[in-house]
Amino acid sequence: MTQATLAVLRALSENPTQEMYGLQISSAAGLPSGTIHPILARLEAAGWLDSSWEDIDPVAEGRPRRRYYRLSPAGAARARHALDRADAAVAALRLRPATGGAT
Amino acid sequence: MSDRTRILLTEALAYALDFAPTRSPTRALARTLARALARARTRDITSNYSLARALDLAHTHARALGHARTLDLARDLDLAGNLARDLDLARNLARDITRDLDFALDRDRDRTRNRDLDRDLDLARDLDRAVVVYSRLIKLLMHTELGVPPREGSARSAVVVSPAAQRVTTLVVQLLPAGCRAVKAEELAAELHDIAVAGGPRRRQLAHALRVLATIVPLRRALSVSGRRAAERG
Numbered sequence: 001m002t003q004a005t006l007a008v009l010r011a012l013s014e015n016p017t018q019e020m021y022g023l024q025i026s027s028a029a030g031l032p033s034g035t036i037h038p039i040l041a042r043l044e045a046a047g048w049l050d051s052s053w054e055d056i057d058p059v060a061e062g063r064p065r066r067r068y069y070r071l072s073p074a075g076a077a078r079a080r081h082a083l084d085r086a087d088a089a090v091a092a093l094r095l096r097p098a099t100g101g102a103t
Numbered sequence: 104m105s106d107r108t109r110i111l112l113t114e115a116l117a118y119a120l121d122f123a124p125t126r127s128p129t130r131a132l133a134r135t136l137a138r139a140l141a142r143a144r145t146r147d148i149t150s151n152y153s154l155a156r157a158l159d160l161a162h163t164h165a166r167a168l169g170h171a172r173t174l175d176l177a178r179d180l181d182l183a184g185n186l187a188r189d190l191d192l193a194r195n196l197a198r199d200i201t202r203d204l205d206f207a208l209d210r211d212r213d214r215t216r217n218r219d220l221d222r223d224l225d226l227a228r229d230l231d232r233a234v235v236v237y238s239r240l241i242k243l244l245m246h247t248e249l250g251v252p253p254r255e256g257s258a259r260s261a262v263v264v265s266p267a268a269q270r271v272t273t274l275v276v277q278l279l280p281a282g283c284r285a286v287k288a289e290e291l292a293a294e295l296h297d298i299a300v301a302g303g304p305r306r307r308q309l310a311h312a313l314r315v316l317a318t319i320v321p322l323r324r325a326l327s328v329s330g331r332r333a334a335e336r337g
Contacts, residue, residue, distance in 0.1 A: 037287075038324075041325035067293065
């Protein structure tokens with residue numbers, strides 16, 4: 001799993017019940033806008049994400065509807081697991097004693 | 104070679120020739136492209152090598168054109184700072200797109216060797232789209248608002264969605280699997296609108312659209328998988 005995917009999962013996991021649209025997700029994940037669509041599509045295809053349209057009338061509002069994403073119940077559990085594993089890997093790297101030096 | 108592919112390559116050639124009188128490297132590329140086109144006309148295009156080669160040449164030519172023209176834009180306008188950086192960004196994105204399309208072409212060539220005629224027809228259609236998108240992208244970079252400084256004191260209350268960014272997102276949508284186009288078209292339109300509402304200048308909107316275009320290969324792949332799974336679920 002790439003760092004970008006982990007960043008997206010982390011952003012969505014902050015509040016798993018909250019729906020977010022693409023620009024919000026990229027901003028929360030610290031990724032350039034426009035780069036997360038493949039990630040969202042992959043996660044949705046894998047069943048980790050659910051998506052739905054914003055509930056507005058585009059004509060009345062004078063703007064297109066946003067596409068909202070949130071973690072599915074199964075996706076939330078998998079995301080937590082993936083993030084925990086990534087965090088554990090980072091922690092293990094930090095705890096690894098320095099090598100080399102006097103013997 | 105399909106009539107459509109031939110027309111597209113002819114257009115690309117005509118496009119190259121527009122610039123040929125002033126640029127010898129471009130003229131040479133245009134000549135090479137013309138030769139490839141002439142060869143391709145005489146062959147049965149299900150020998151896809153000719154098509155792929157012609158597309159490669161079109162690619163090379165488009166890349167050279169984009170690079171030279173973008174540099175000229177910056178030089179002629181004598182603009183420094185933000186504009187130069189934005190042009191660099193556009194050029195880098197164009198390079199990324201070229202690389203992605205190259206990967207796609209390589210992969211599709213491999214597929215062509217191993218798959219049946221139906222697959223080949225799909226490939227030819229996809230490559231047609233790639234040619235269209237790439238030539239339009241280069242035209243866009245040449246004529247876009249990238250060279251136009253943002254207007255001073257323009258009314259923030261009016262939402263101005265960049266036509267160039269809209270054109271790029273339209274091209275993105277054309278490259279996606281048919282079943283996903285309507286959803287992505289509206290989603291991308293909403294994103295451009297949101298950037299505009301937030302006061303994002305047209306260049307930022309265009310950069311956003313180009314970033315989406317730069318990820319077209321993985322996006323198309325992911326959406327294809329999604330579509331197949333949906334079909335399997337019935």
